[in-house]
Amino acid sequence: MRAVITVVGKDKIGIIASVTTMLTEKNINILDISQTILQDFFTMVMIVDTSKSTMKFEEIREALKYQGQKLDLSIRIQHEDIFNSMHTI
Amino acid sequence: MINYNNIMETISMIEREKLDIRTITMGISLLDCIREDSRTCNQKIYDKITKKAEHLVKTGNDIEMEYGIPIINKRISITPMALIAQATSETNYVKFAETLDKAAKEVGVNFIGGYSALVQKGYTKGDEILIKSIPEALNSTERVCSSVNVGNTKSGINMNAVREMGQVIVDTAKLTADRDSIGCAKLVVFANAVEDNPFMAGAFHGVGEPDCVINVGVSGPGVVKVALESCKGKPFDMVADIIKKTSFKITRVGQLVATEASRRLDVPFGIVDLSLAPTPEIGDSVARILEEMGLGACGAPGTTAALALLNDAVKKGGIMASSHVGGLSGAFVPVSEDEGMIEAVKSGALTLEKLEAMTCVCSVGLDMIAIPGDTPAETIAAMIADEAAIGVINNKTTAVRIIPVIGKGVGEEVFFGGLLGSAPIMKVNSFSSKLFIERGGRIPAPVHSMKN
Numbered sequence: 001m002r003a004v005i006t007v008v009g010k011d012k013i014g015i016i017a018s019v020t021t022m023l024t025e026k027n028i029n030i031l032d033i034s035q036t037i038l039q040d041f042f043t044m045v046m047i048v049d050t051s052k053s054t055m056k057f058e059e060i061r062e063a064l065k066y067q068g069q070k071l072d073l074s075i076r077i078q079h080e081d082i083f084n085s086m087h088t089i
Numbered sequence: 090m091i092n093y094n095n096i097m098e099t100i101s102m103i104e105r106e107k108l109d110i111r112t113i114t115m116g117i118s119l120l121d122c123i124r125e126d127s128r129t130c131n132q133k134i135y136d137k138i139t140k141k142a143e144h145l146v147k148t149g150n151d152i153e154m155e156y157g158i159p160i161i162n163k164r165i166s167i168t169p170m171a172l173i174a175q176a177t178s179e180t181n182y183v184k185f186a187e188t189l190d191k192a193a194k195e196v197g198v199n200f201i202g203g204y205s206a207l208v209q210k211g212y213t214k215g216d217e218i219l220i221k222s223i224p225e226a227l228n229s230t231e232r233v234c235s236s237v238n239v240g241n242t243k244s245g246i247n248m249n250a251v252r253e254m255g256q257v258i259v260d261t262a263k264l265t266a267d268r269d270s271i272g273c274a275k276l277v278v279f280a281n282a283v284e285d286n287p288f289m290a291g292a293f294h295g296v297g298e299p300d301c302v303i304n305v306g307v308s309g310p311g312v313v314k315v316a317l318e319s320c321k322g323k324p325f326d327m328v329a330d331i332i333k334k335t336s337f338k339i340t341r342v343g344q345l346v347a348t349e350a351s352r353r354l355d356v357p358f359g360i361v362d363l364s365l366a367p368t369p370e371i372g373d374s375v376a377r378i379l380e381e382m383g384l385g386a387c388g389a390p391g392t393t394a395a396l397a398l399l400n401d402a403v404k405k406g407g408i409m410a411s412s413h414v415g416g417l418s419g420a421f422v423p424v425s426e427d428e429g430m431i432e433a434v435k436s437g438a439l440t441l442e443k444l445e446a447m448t449c450v451c452s453v454g455l456d457m458i459a460i461p462g463d464t465p466a467e468t469i470a471a472m473i474a475d476e477a478a479i480g481v482i483n484n485k486t487t488a489v490r491i492i493p494v495i496g497k498g499v500g501e502e503v504f505f506g507g508l509l510g511s512a513p514i515m516k517v518n519s520f521s522s523k524l525f526i527e528r529g530g531r532i533p534a535p536v537h538s539m540k541n
Contacts, residue, residue, distance in 0.1 A: 008100075086341045
């Protein structure tokens with residue numbers, strides 16, 4: 001399943017490293033990354049493929065949420081179709 | 090390819106502007122549960138509902154988790170109970186309401202709608218028994234919702250039913266007086282009721298519907314309000330355009346959830362109801378959209394025009410976003426469930442008469458309005474007649490869901506809690522409608538209903 005991960009929070013060193021390391025451990029493939037800083041706020045959008053991961057989607061979601069809390073960031077994962085359906089005809 | 094702005098826009102709609110799916114409602118036909126023996130009939134009803142809706146709540150929760158969009162309610166609508174129960178020899182249908190309540194609790198839905206009768210032209214035996222039992226049924230159950238259709242553009246208005254419903258509302262209020270007459274919040278009197286409405290308390294599963302169907306109601310007044318903040322002072326052409334675009338996006342999410350729920354539950358997809366349904370939370374109000382258009386308060390002159398534009402633009406934007414649009418589709422104006430409306434009533438900007446005018450151009454009617462507990466049944470019946478006339482003449486659905494709060498008067502407030510919110514008691518015109526309501530009979534169908 002292709003999903004979109006969004007990371008939003010205060011910028012600090014090592015955010016990308018910690019998130020991508022975690023995805024590697026869970027065997028989640030990153031297909032695309034886009035990242036920017038908006039008024040000191042770090043925002044990153046990633047498109048990932050979760051089909052090779054042995055974890056259930058719910059577990060991935062919880063793990064990302066937990067990781068986010070540790071780093072004081074908000075990390076979400078959502079099925080990409082919600083974005084596709086809303087913004088494309 | 091990532092479109093960064095699109096993704097962040099969606100996230101912001103969900104996180105900050107309270108975009109949600111208001112309800113996934115499973116419509117279940119009970120026609121095949123009709124039995125002469127009451128006990129068997131009740132068993133059949135219970136078995137069918139609990140089997141069909143077994144995975145409804147879990148599926149809703151799964152979709153919410155995967156797509157990251159809140160799905161607030163999972164609900165069930167059933168064939169109007171008067172049609173099912175009248176084959177039995179029972180003279181009171183409260184037992185059937187209790188069976189529905191039990192089934193709703195078993196599958197974990199918060200409301201089940203369809204303790205209903207369609208009497209726009211007259212009563213059958215079952216309609217009569219069911220309507221008489223509504224107060225007791227709403228008192229002895231928690232999750233059952235009831236509705237009665239008293240008029241149609243094609244058949245006129247059944248004024249005998251209008252008169253009786255005035256009394257039924259008063260009786261329901263009295264029976265549930267210890268809980269601020271909350272029974273009335275679960276009772277809707279309709280004209281031109283639709284068969285595929287997913288929203289409570291007026292949902293029922295029409296006889297023209299399939300055996301089982303998934304209908305979805307979207308929401309998102311907050312999203313429209315925020316979108317309009319970008320065009321302060323601009324002409325209405327632009328306002329309408331922004332509402333259409335926003336409504337399109339909201340409805341696309343509804344369509345996605347409906348298709349996905351239908352696939353996972355292996356139940357056909359019925360319709361998406363593209364309504365703007367407010368909640369008592371800040372930032373989730375229809376009144377605030379109207380105010381964003383430039384009104385000092387909801388209820389000020391101009392409110393009806395603003396609501397007309399909103400209602401129309403919501404439909405235009407949503408129609409292309411869904412393969413089947415249905416239900417009520419438009420903007421809701423339930424006073425107690427809308428933070429901005431509550432405020433407008435308290436400040437004196439919004440009156441019952443203005444609300445009546447607003448119901449000519451929105452998708453429902455006088456909804457969730459608390460009135461003094463000593464309002465005569467005839468006055469309530471006359472309010473129903475007025476609303477039904479608006480619906481019948483204008484070819485639209487209208488509804489009355491008013492709560493005469495026993496023991497309370499104008500200026501006091503009532504708290505229902507949760508999605509039902511709180512409401513200031515509104516002033517009702519005190520001149521008598523008694524002789525008008527006593528006439529009974531039928532108001533004939535309007536001339537423009539003769540289209541064949």
